[in-house]
Amino acid sequence: MYQATIARRLVARECSALTRHYFRSAAAAPHAVRTPASTLSVSSRTTPGRTLQSLTGLGSAATFKTKSPLSVSSRLYSSQLSNQHQHTLADSIPHFVRVRAPSPFQAIVKPILFTAATSLGAFSLAAYLWERHQVTLIKRIQAWRTSSKSERPTAREFVQAQAEILQEQWSDVLERYRWIQQIGIPLEVQKAIYMVRSRWMELTPGERTVWGIIAINSVVFGAWQVPRLSPFMQKWFMHHPARSLSITLLTSMFSHQHFWHFGLNMFALHSFAVPLHDHMGMEQFLAFYITTGVTASLVSHLFTVARVPWAKIIPSLGASGALFGCVSSTAYMYPDASVYIIFLPFLPIKIPVALGAMMGLDLVGIIRNWKMFDHYAHLAGSTFGLAYMYAGKDLIWTPLQLKAIELNKDTGVFGKLAPKAAAPPTSPSSAAEAKPSRTWGSFGSVIDSSNREEHTAKEYAQSRYEKIKSWWTKGNGGQ
Structure with a gap:
């Protein structure tokens, strides 16, 4: 008993010193996000033997890339400590860091309100932009019509208008190319710019939209690879349910930390989002994509808050929720289409069968409490995609279109x-x-x-x- 008491006191003294050094290092870093001292506390229920064992047996968790269930704050400053203390602090703090539980308003009500406002705003703005786009296009057709016998523009006139718009875009490309030549940019760079711009003009509207989303994800992925930006990225592009930030429900769906995660998601996005875009149109597709991603993040957030203790919550990121919504919507529209798995390219699978298998796997992952993927977000995205294609267009999109037309x-x-x-x-x-x-x-x-x-x-x-x-x-x- 006496030895156990001495060991407990030694551990508490060491943890107090480590905590003081932790906040000195945080204060010394001008770009660090400071955490209140009340978020760190020593657990009195930890036995000395288990504590001493944890202090000496976690050498592999001393870097940013640790996979242990730590809070974001415990990994936020590890790259900013001195080399002689970084190993000890990173090994010790995970077992003594507790995230302060947010209030019910911050944990439940605030994310729900943010999701509702984001979804309504996305669809309302999309309906307004759709109305403006149609007005511009049809006015353009009516302005140069060669015949006024017909009340409505014919399909041929519609195609001619689109061809004229494309020709003007090409003229703009050539004009910019001449401007690039005049400012003295090297010839090889000029050729590269012209080739990229030419390739962009050859893409369909759906491919342009999808490649725009991929470009945004690429920029965020590149920011993750810069060590100095890690504190900023962990705060604003990684959703942690134990924090009061709701904006990360949106920003985390454009965030990927590892190349394999980024590559697979972008490949799936290009495969399934283009036909969905062609069916919906740009405005409706973007509103659907954002709403699906935010809703999937919200469902994952709520179930995580309800089931997982605060100190064991793991932050999440990725576009998988929105992608599963695109897959389920495509399966609803084209039930006879087939897909190919990367590892089995010679075996076509009906897309409804593949969707059912993925949703079943996510359901098993929820029941078995698997931790590798965010199965709640996957299942929520798939369900939202099916529900929207079944009734959401008539209940959400069409009324907003009519309202936009009525207001204008x-x-x-x-x-x-x-x-x-x-x-x-x-x-x-x-x-x-x-x-x-x-x-x-x-x-x-x-x-x-x-x-x-x-x-x-x-x-x-x-x-x-x-x-x-x-x-x-x-x-x-x-x-």
Whole structure:
């Protein structure tokens, strides 16, 4: 008993010294994120033998790349300590660091509100941009139409408009290329820029959007490879449920720390996101991608908070939740399509079968409590993708499109409905009743005074939506 007491006191004294050195090092680093001293405490329940064994047997956990369930703060400053203390501190602190449990509002309510606001904002902005894009495109078609016999632009005119836009983009490429030649950039660099730009112009709209997302992920992945940026990246691009930051629910879906994780996810993104983009369009696809990723992160966050002790929570990152949503949506749209596994390229598998196998594997991982992957995020992303394709488009996207058209009824393509020519009045009494046959009534309604029919702005928006959808379908080959 006496020896155990002495050992416990020695351990507590060493931990106190290590804690003081920990905060001196944190204060000395001007770019470090400081952690309150109350987040570090010595566990009184740890036996001396187990503690001394842990102090001497964790030499492999002294680097940033440790796989042990540590808090982010315990790994945040390890690269900034002196060489003579880094090994001891990294080996000791993981067993004495406890993350302060956030309040229920910070742990549950705040992430839910952030996810709801992000999703609603993404779809609302997408609907507005979709409306503006259609207005610009159709106005362009109507501006240079060679024939006005038809009320609607024909499919041929639609294709001609797209060709004209592409030609203008190529002219812009050539103009920039001439400017590059004038500023004296080496010839090899000029050729590389022109080749990249030319290749970019040859991509389809879906490929451009997907490669843009890949570029963002590449920049974040490159930042992870810079050691001096590790504290910043761990704080803002890695989601830790024990912290009060909700923005990382969004930023972590663009973050990959290891090359194999980054490479596999980007390969899957290019494989499944392009056909999904062609089906949805750029605006709806981007809103769907962001919402799926944030929702998957939220589900993982809530289940982790409910099941895992605060001190054992592991931070997560990656685009897997959004990618599983793309896979499930593609499987819903193309149930007869086949996919190939990288390790079995000669064996085609029906995509619904592959999706069921992946969701079943994630379910087993949740039941068996596997730690390698975030199975909650995978399963949530797959479920959200199926639910959105089944009912989400009619409940979310189409109403927002109609609302965007309704709000822009005065400045859109159709604008106010053109008034019909009124018959000349035959008497003074009838002259008072001579008014345009269609005028805007109160609350955005359209009143037809010729037959006393009233059409609400929603019906007008629905009619206009069908026209735009019909034109867009003709111009894109019926997709």
